[in-house]
Amino acid sequence: MEYQKENSIIEAMQLEFPEAAFTVKKARRIEVKLPSKRLYDFAVRMQKKWGFLHLSAISCVDWINDGEFELVYHFWNYDEKVLVMAKIRIPREKGDSHFETISNLWQPAKFFERDIHEMFGIYFDGSEDMEGFILTDWTGPPPMRKDFITREYALNFFHYREYEPQWLKDMMAAGEGNE
Amino acid sequence: MDEKITQRSVWEKISAKLSKRSLWMLHYCTGCGAIELPPTMTARFDMERFGINPMVTPRQADILLITGYLSVKTLKRVVLTYEQMQAPKYVVGFGSCTINGGMYWNSYSTMKSLDRYIPVETYIAGCMPRPEAIIASFNELINKIDRGEANSWKDYYNNYNFYKENQEHTFEGPIETYNDIKADAALFNIK
């Protein structure tokens, strides 16, 4: 049967997290959608019980139309050789956009959480270091949010070299060259 | 420009002839162009043939090679480093990013035109330019020094207000470098 290994893992997990929705995306990729409150418990089990020792990454997606942030935790199991993507959604509004840290479980989470904090403005409660890192000299809004348009910002803020040769003007006049 | 060349004394001409043979480049990898520096320095292209050596601190260096794009954060350090360098100093802008932002023309983080912040002596276009291009630009710089035209560093003292304005705009405030540019200008008999 296809995806035997993946399905047996899902079975074990489903027992403890009946509310979670598991799908096998392809070989060695399991996707799970969780309520955000259960994520920490899930992470603890992942590490302590199911042997997912490697936190590959934490990704954040800004679903601006839904008013939600999606956090995707990528866990990897060195023995079973399976990657689990745990997806949760948290509200996007300013006061609510914080979430609990898992950096006490996985050291790599420190960087990812700090990065998400800088880029999206999500605060991770309980993380020891939420200071500026990459954007220490940046004063604008968190740039990875969808409502920040880098092109507009750059065009307004930076000085551009004035360079308008004739061929470019011709092209523009002909209505070409956009995008 | 032409007037200045004719005004040069014999001593200055000899001085230029000798000085151009020794140019020390600051070892500062500001952007992705830094990847082409090791090949330039080492056995394949060996820029030491021209007397160009990598140097560690800005006090020792003559050339500030801006290897590619500069994020605002780096640009601050570059300005500081440039002010710490000792005149005569030459800035070489490397890669398209230093000219007009290049690939990152719409990035919120990188500056778009280097010569608004510090005076640039030569540019190398391309993304990324090959080691041969770096050496060619160095040779161009050497020739400029020989002809007595490599005086862009004086612009920084002549037009300091222009540079300062741009810096303060981009950095959203002044930066404290503990360098007294006005006093330096007096040292060079500028103004």
Place this chain on the structure above:
Amino acid sequence: MSKIDEVRDYELFIGPNHPGIAGNYSFKMKLRGDKVLSAKTDAGYLHRGFEKLMEERLFIQNIAIVCRICVPDPDPNENNYARAVEEIAGIEVPERAHWIRTLVLELSRMASHLFSLGGHAATTGLYVLANWTIADRDRIMELFEELTGGRVYHIYQLPGGVRRDFPDGFGRRVLEVMDYIESRLPDYDDLAINNSLFIKRATGIGVITKEQAISWGVTGPNLRACGVAADVRKDDPYEVYDKLDFEIPTMTEGDSYARMIVRRKELVQSINIVRQIIDKIPSGPVWNKIPNPLKWKVPAGDAYVRTESSKGEYAYYMVSDGGRKPYRVHVRGASTTHGVHVLENLLAGSRIEDASQIMFSLDACPPEVDR
């Protein structure tokens, strides 16, 4: 017996303008005497906002910029990007393209390892090795130039395959370069790897135990130097790695020297892989045509793709909302762990002499951290 009234610790800045730092990166060390009490990394000097730029460009436009995320080893970026798009859009890739991609990845790995070996040796003052390896790396650069037209950035792997097929006689030239590099390896051994002074400098420096390595999220050669035989090429095979015969070299010491040895052994493995590829590569087309890229809408979906870059696990998480541009691309650089907290952990308690060596031995690549 003398009582110390006040201990005066001081700070040193390694980078961004410092030869002891790889790339434009910085860490600030708090020191007492010659001992590092704590270190704090500072990144962002190379931040260009790639993830944001990708969201504002077409799928096809992004191919040109992804390779710039990691400068010494750009091909895993292209590969990841291409595979992520292929996975979401369900595009098939011709068999030959897979093989060529694998070849490019391995050549890139070799180039990066050669670079890293030289840089690592140079931190102890052994500049000869740096001169030799970087010059030898240029032979691989020339192969790239012949194949793709670019020395450093290749922009070669597109969704659906690769941009062009081998030029005439390319396979033969690849083998020649492989023979040449193989013949140079004993020289590297004599000069650095078996150099008693280098061994003295490098052993016992920046030791990571197996347990620490796993809990700190160390990957790639750095992990294999601690005795964990984990490699994305074997564990989560992509392209044609499952059809190739190669080993995963490991060491158990976990120190700076072990990391160098692992890289040195991987060079041999890569040479081996490249030879197999040239030997076995099937013929056929190299690119399946994709729809008009300017109007191409990739269906909604997400994908997490991983490659084993020369630095470690390199992953992209791509989300498409069915539009012409990616909705979100998250780049998980290999150095996000190595360059930040692994480095900080290793530096604390080390000596100032070894700080730069630890940095280079981890082979952390700052642009991967900054993006």
Place this chain on the structure above:
Amino acid sequence: MNTVLWIVFLPILLFVIGTFMLGYSRKYVARIERRYGPPIQQVFYDIFKLMSKKTNISHGWMHDFAILMLLGGTLLTMYFVPVPGFHFFAQYGDMLVIMYILLIPALGMALGVGETANPNGSIGISRALMMLAGYDIPFVLTFIGFAMINHTTSMYELIQVQQAGGFAGWGLISQPLLGIAALIALQGMLGEKPFEVMVAPHEIATGPMTEMGGKFLGIMMIQHAISIVVELTIYINLFLGGAVNWFDYLLKLFILFTALISVNAVFGRFRTDDAVRFMWKIPLPLAIIGILFIIF
């Protein structure tokens, strides 16, 4: 009159020799690194360029004076070391004087660098002084042993004694243990790798030179050129039988220097404590054994 001519031209002569030797060493190392290398007169260009810099940063009067003390001290040492045809000052100061005036430039630089208020520089100086403790003990011990057999501390007389004995009279031949110990110590004295802990660009950003630029660095390079020749000459005078004429002298300089930079080219650098430990574990016991041979 002859003496006056020597006094005037000796510094210039040694400076020229020193710069060419430095240029040669850069070329030589470049060739080992499979590079083409700079022209042999490159060091002249460098010094000229540095001297003609328009800005010269200094951190205070000690920084200014240190540079005078640096080259002044080196010139002082230079005059007291006999070279073929010139040993006028050798009668006013013996080898002991030379050993200690050799430290004046080091002290001068240490003070000047201290004033630059840069920890990289201070660490570099601290390393330089620690290396001094490392190499100077074996080096002085070899000299003491050599002076003891010959009952003189005058360098000129030591040369005479060696030359009287012909080739077998050379210090290196008659006292091989002392000669070898001193050779290793000499490598440390010149600050060549593997004992180049003072500069160590990857660790402390060239240490003492961190804040040196323009004419300050230029004078440091002049001093470096002269001091290399002086230090090699000391070794030649003590262990290679001095030199009979300038051809002999230049030949010995060349061979000795090539031997040292060959080691320099293919080694990394020690950690500071390892370097000191090495000096105390290899050359020092060698010198002690050599002296025990002399006593018994």
Place this chain on the structure above:
Amino acid sequence: MSIVSNLLLLTLLGVLLNVIFYKSEVVQKYISLIIFAILTYLSIVMYPLVGSHFEIPFLIAGQHIGFTITYLNYYFALMITGITLLTVIFSLKFIKGKEGNTHYYTVLFLKTFGMLGVILSSDLLTFFVFWEIMSWSTFALMSTGGEPAHRSAFKYFVFAVTASMILMAGVILSYSLFGSFDFAVIHGKMASLSLPMTGFLLTIFITSFSIESAVFPVHSWLPDGYSNTFTTFTAYLSGISTRIGIYGIILFLFGVFGIQTVDKLGIIGKINFRYVFGIFAALTMIVPTFTALYQHDAKKLIAWHSVGQGGYMLIGLASGSALGIAGGMFHVLNHMAYVVLIVFAIASVEYRTGTTNLNKLGGLIKKMPVSYLALLFGIIGLAGLPPMNGFVSKWFIYRALILGGYPFLAIAAVIGTLGTILSVYKLIHNMFLGQLPERYNDVKEVGFSMQLPMWILMIVVLGLGVYPGLAMGLIAKIQVSLGLAAVPYALHGIKAASGQLDMLVVSAVFIGGIAVTWIIYLLGNRRKHVGQYNNYAGGNFLNKSVAYNFNYEFYAALEHVIDPYRKKIIERTERGIASVTDAVSEYIRRIYTGMINTYGIYVVTAFVVTIIILKELI
């Protein structure tokens, strides 16, 4: 004749006046200044009287006791009065308003009285009595300056009492052997004594003086004792007080016993009494010097050096050659000049900043250039580099050791010198170089009365370096008067067949070199001074909140190398000795009342008891 009594009586007068006017600091100040000026004048004009003898007008145990003026005495008297005068000038402002300054000058006078008595005495009994006075007043000197000073003074007390006991035993023994106290008489009868007995007697005396001059391993009282008291006292104690022990050694080794007698005391082969003594001296040079590397307090660092430099003097004396002995004696003067100069510089810094902690200071060169210069002259002298005076005496010593065939003692001297260079650079770097902490931004240079002694000493340090003959004349005369060969000196160096020294030429060439460099320097464009924050920091911005100064654990790497040995050997022995002395001094502390008059009572009691005991015994 009268000069001797004047000298001693004047000092006693000083004690008296200071006790009377103990409430008025101003009166004390000027009285002391005037009296010490007179004392200095008197000791200078004593020169024509060399050779004369002065007897105390009563007999003790049927013996004439009294004082004599010899070249050796004259040399030391000059040093004592000179340096005391400079100390007083420096103290005028320094001790103002400091706790315990009411009896500052009193103990200074008492101490001077004791020292002058010791060096001028012509017989064992007078010597011993004044020795006691000196020890007691040293104790008083050390214990001024608060609780730690009391503690460490008691440590000294234990050692001093031991030394006195041993010395007394020697006095009694020699009286019973020779039937006389007079040095000249004893010297005359020395040849008749059996060799083992001579050796025993010499060992007794030398041991006693070794404790006073802090020879390894009985040096542990010195560093704490000297550094916890007033900094001016540190100068005074390091400069001259310890060296009275050296005086005793010179006197007994060459004056009383005679070098011929000493050389007969062979043990095995080349190893004789002098050689064993030399080994102790070598250890004294090396161990404390390397301990100094670890110090975090400027005063303590110098105190350790003052132990270490004693080793040079002793090793010079132990070498037994004319050159070495001259070097040893010359080094006493040189050491006094530069160490007092160094401590004055430290005191100036302390005066302005309130601390001598090397970890807290830094960058003061911009604020206190004269003090910096003083310290620079001092450390160049201390490190023994040309053209300062320390080099000359060290040169004598090295050369004597090399040509005398003591390679290992010579290398010990070299190791000591290297250790000294390392630690003095740390001293000057941590105090004056590096980054200036913000809190010292408005520090000013010290006033004229504190600068004057420093300028004088700078001239002395440089002057004796360039013209060592100024002092060598006297030293040669001392050597002749002690029956030794005189050193072949010239005004600016030494004339010898194999390798010589001409400091004037060395200095002139050095100045010439500097001049040439200056011309080269002027060829370049003008230099520009920049501030301390305009500095390379890897491209980062500096400001006052960045701790950008390296001074703690300055020689960390060297410490890695020597720590294992140091920990094993030295600290264990030191701790052993220290624990014994600590225990004893703690016991003694219980009978200590802490008042100045108790010292006086102690001194008087000891004096009386000693005389009674002596009378009883004899």
